[in-house]
Amino acid sequence: MPQHPFSPIKPFKALRVHKTTEGPRASVQCVTRGDLTSAEVLVRVAYSGLNYKDALAVTGRAPILRSHPRVPGIDLSGVVEESRSAAFKPGDRVVATGEGLGEWLDGGFAEYAFVPAEALVPLPPELSLLEAMALGTAGFTAALALRRMLENGQNPHQGPVAVTGATGGVGSIALALLRRAGFTSAAITGKSQAAGYLHALGADEVIDRAHLEWDAKPLATAKWGGAVDNLGGETLAYLIRTCKPWGNIASIGLAQSPALATTVMPFILRGVSLLGIHSVQVPRALRLAIWQQLAGPWRVPWIERGVLREVIELEAIEAAAQVLVTGQATGRYVVRLAGTEA
Ligand SMILES: NC(=O)c1ccc[n+]([C@@H]2O[C@H](COP(=O)([O-])OP(=O)(O)OC[C@H]3O[C@@H](n4cnc5c(N)ncnc54)[C@H](OP(=O)(O)O)[C@@H]3O)[C@@H](O)[C@H]2O)c1
Known part of the structure; x- marks a missing residue:
């Protein structure tokens, strides 16, 4: 596959954590693709999950983010916008968890994310983009x-x-x-x-x-x-x-x-x-097999069962992160980016 530069896209919204004299601080900002860590596949993010680890990153309670400024969000579902990998093409529905997203790579709390092809999983057709993040990491x-x-x-x-x-x-x-x-x-x-x-x-x-x-x-x-x-x-x-x-x-x-x-x-x-149990760096064959299992024999109507606590916007992440780090949450918060379900 020939290497080609990604085409420009308009500035977009992201929650980024900056280092300040008072410690890490999160804020929703307008960014460009040049502000993000780069990788082979550009994904238009539909949803991201708010995990305990993300809550630690956003509140600054633990050094999850390896450098600043950084977009947290250790998982995402979305649609491929552009790809320099032969394994993915524009329009593919994908899901990603771990593999450095929201740690050493900019993660899912942004309208776009660059994801290494190796970390990206084709979303099984049985799962919607929202269900993928009701599950998430x-x-x-x-x-x-x-x-x-x-x-x-x-x-x-x-x-x-x-x-x-x-x-x-x-x-x-x-x-x-x-x-x-x-x-x-x-x-x-x-x-x-x-x-x-x-x-x-x-x-x-x-x-x-x-x-x-x-x-x-x-x-x-x-x-x-x-x-x-x-x-x-x-x-x-x-x-x-x-x-x-x-x-x-x-x-x-x-x-x-x-x-x-x-x-x-x-x-x-x-x-x-x-x-x-280590979910961040997982052999690719095992990662693919687990998503197949979640979409097949282990499929459960997650949304009906109440696992999806609330779909929130980027601006609500900080408040939800406080609920998570104090152990008060029941089920999962999902963050809406370009997603249109629910
Ligand atoms: N190894 C991995 O790869 C991996 C992957 C994902 C998550 N994790 C870790 O797994 C844990 C759960 O993640 P999660 O995303 O499910 O988090 P979560 O949604 O925030 O759930 C954590 C639950 O633990 C209980 N809890 C929270 N704080 C507590 C405290 N101080 N003392 C006792 N119980 C407390 C609460 O449940 P109850 O009120 O019902 O007790 C809370 O709802 C986290 O530590 C996370 O970092 C690890």
Whole structure:
């Protein structure tokens, strides 16, 4: 494919984070394509998701953005505008998660984004551009976790799978995918008032995190067939010591803490496996296979199930990010750029 320069497009809107003397500050601005990090494919962004990581970037609570100014947004769905890659052509519907978007590359909180062809996935025809971001990084990560658990032998007969941070994006989608895959589950949450939402997604049991039995013995009573953990810290330590023999625990997040205090006892006396889930840099074949799974056997009517909390505009991102970093959100915020659904 011959290399050719991209044609000019009019200035467009983006939320950018700048470094100031008071720390990182986000604002909606008018930018040009020359302001963005470049890559082979220019995408007209339809929707982006607001993930926990994006909320950390926008509020400046953690150094997610590798340089400034930068457009956050670790995922996006949209339509190819121009392409220097033979793999994509104008008009293709695409989805992208991770691979540096909203970290070392400008991300999805802009009307246009340059995306490396390697990071871009053709959107399966079963999924709309809005559904793609109702799932977004959260859905991709939940599916990656379940896939790795299944590959490591997780079986519904082992017992219920505990899901922590259950009302969050990853937790909500994990509950529905577990039900789809034939597992029973327990939603462990700080929001017992969201029990109706969690049951509707597929949780068989809803447990208030404050009421967990924090038996600190290295091997406490085995209760969980496996677990999907979004919190880290004390909660992950609890899951490890209460997991049944040969259960798998997918370690995804650190919403509570990045620390982990455990003994090796559950690993060597119960055969418990701790699976690290990393959604940013994923082998391309696995990335494509997961999107096929989400569009096919693991498809769920996400919008009907309430996983899509709200579609917001760029100007509302900062306020929504505050809701996310304080753990108050239920489901996913999706940011509308050029999207026309809902
Ligand atoms: N490994 C990866 O590649 C990967 C990919 C995506 C996300 N993640 C991580 O996974 C976690 C969840 O992501 P998300 O997008 O689903 O986030 P989210 O939508 O903000 O959900 C996080 C949920 O965790 C719970 N929570 C939040 N703060 C808490 C705190 N201080 N203590 C205890 N519980 C708290 C809340 O659920 P309840 O009230 O129901 O408990 C909250 O809704 C984050 O840590 C994120 O960085 C990692």
